[in-house]
Amino acid sequence: MQLIKYELYKIFSQKVVYIALSVFILFYCLHFFGALNVALEKKKKLFYEQFGGNITEEKIAWARQVLEAPPRKQPMNEDLIAQNSVATDIVNAVNLKEQYEQFLKESAKKVERLKGKENVSALQKAELKEIEVWKKVEYPKSVYYLNGWKNIIQYMNEVGYFFVGALTILGLSNVFSHEYSTRMDSLIFSSRYGRRKIVLAKIAAAAVFCTVINALLACVVFSLNGYCYGLSGWNQPLVTLLDLFSSTGFDGPIWAFYLKQQLYATLGCIILGIFVLLLSSRTKLSIVPAFIGGVVLIFPVVIEMANIPLVMPVKLLLDILRFTDFIKLNHLDNYHFLNFFGFPLQYGWYLLIIMLTYGFISLLLLMFSIKKRQVI
Secondary structure (H helix, E strand, C coil), X not given: CHHHHXXXXXXXXXXXXXXXXXHHHHHHHHHHHHHCCHHHHHHHHHHHHHHCEECCHHHHHHHHHHHCCCCCCCCCCHHHHHHHHHHHHHHHHHHHHHHHHHHHHHHHHHHHHHHCCCCCCXXXXXXXXXXXXXXXXXXXXXXXXXXXXXXXHHHHHHHHHHHHHHHHHHHHCCCCHHHHHCCCHHHHCCCCCHHHHHHHHHHHHHHHHHHHHHHHHHHHHHHHHHHHHCCCCCCCEHHHCHHHHCCCCCCCEHHHHHHHHHHHHHHHHHHHHHHHHHHHCCCCCCHHHHHHHHHHHHHHHHHHHCCCCCCHHHHHXXXXXXXXXXXXXXXXXXXXXXXXXXXXXXXXXXXXHHHHHHHHHHHHHHHHHHHCCCCC
């Protein structure tokens, strides 16, 4: 425990971590308050209180009347924008219900057809599992003012992955490199504690660091959105967030998905951290692991933003360098089932297995690298 505390002190004593953290929080706050329209949000809350909640025939008729009204020549005021927001949610929920009912009819035929088969392929098993998931999720039966939760959940997909990823790289690039550059490795690796204990202490400290920075940034985002938008609807099914999760495979409430997202993101951050430690263990120049880690983090984003064709070498690199996906988690709620050695496995569980595999391999390579390290 004493070793872990000492390693934590060394990581958290780096000024660059606090500078970067302050810049990221400032950037998010500027973006947040720049997009915040207090008057409009108050209007939306009022309309959701009046027309939100359980969807009834009267509310459906009102929503269609609002959306089918002739276009106005004057710019829409806050009342009309708020009114249209509620009406759009109601109509979209009704449309999703119709799609769900159509899906039930089609899936019943498919299930009946597959039941008669003796040998069902892995792909067909996956289809049956997807049907079961859709039946559990169903469709939104109510609408609520959920802007706060939209922002909280979208944060990790939009900028959160970059914030925590960059802080992980900046904070951990120096862990081994600093020891090498100051010739402290000869003292540390020949100490009474032994290499293994010291390396494990560094890994544990890195995991704590990753957990703390992710939790700290998440608290800032949660607090700002909770205070300005409110957290009502936290116990509603995730599918109620129509803008984001109309085709979700997660059948739990919003708060449960948010917790799952944060746990996955923290694990993804720790796995990236172990990879950075591996890079740091190979050089005394801390800029090298920082540069390589940065390239690994932003490479998938650059490919996506630049719309680069997914030719074989690019696709292969994207399949290998998946550390950004482990934190960004764009498809965490995906309902698709993948073939995992003949068994249908939902995407979330498949992703978890991949993450743990990457972490285990990085850990083994790190231990091997330190074991073979020659102290000069």
